[in-house]
Amino acid sequence: MVTPRKKIPSPAGAAAARSDHLDTRVLETFVGYNARRAWLVVTQVFAERMAVYGLKQVDFSVLSLLAHNPGATSRQLCSTLDILPPNLVSLIAAMDSRGLIERRPHPHDGRAIGLHLTPAGEQLVREAEQTVIELEADASARLTPRERETLIRLLQKVYH
Template sequence: MANANPSRTQRPSRRASSSAPSLPVVSAVEQVDTSYLQTLLGYNARRAALTIIEGFLERMAEFGLRPVDFSVMSVIQHNPGVTSRQLCAALNLLPPNLVGLIQSLETRGLIHRLPHPTDGRAVGLHPTPEGAALMQKAEQAATDLEEARSARLTAAQRKTLLELLQKIYL
């Protein structure tokens, strides 16, 4: 009798046959080998970043800052009068993503906008006294965290690591 539904496939019989392939030998892994992954720059950079980011998120929560908020506030703190265009270029941000972030920081009273001294179309971003005080504490917390998480490096090794990482993206 013909199959009523021709698009339906039949399962093979589970009967044992002498020509059935044998199953591979199964072994337990005592120690996971990640030696190949450890040769990859991206893998190592990501693992190092995750080690720091976990603590960073916890510490910045105290200040109500996400990593991008921290980065934007740090650039504004160290470059009073920086424009949104300059911020986007420095931090590799898309302008639409920065608009809401700037509004949020302004609403929180951490920054204010002032006319640019030479470009009538531009607006400079400045930290408020509250924003400057917050960033002083937040940057110290970030520095303390990074020093703790990189304690196995010498000062020279840490400096070299920073220089090498920056050669990749700068």
């Protein structure tokens, strides 16, 4: 269980003489800076808790998307998640090898390949989604449920 870059509070009086941290007030007026910092926190918790499933964030996104969009193509996954097609290939191949997904010929387009979860894949997604729900709640525990909804709504307003 690797926990790199975890903020370990230094012994009480140790950093009294010379403060460890810098004045970040200007940077903290920017959405970009704050969004990245918050994302890093969630990412850290995500990586720790999802390691047991062998899933990175992008893996989970693909699997969850396939659970709710059976038969989706690589092209659609790429466009939805902002991934470049060449970078999805090995990812899909690995999930195929793991027996989590299978490729079937596309009904209307001979070039495309429809991606489907296997029963094992569906079972894994169910467990993984539940874990993500819990981990998300923990990672945003300093927010009230109402604040969390507001945060998500405002983030979506930026990118929608």
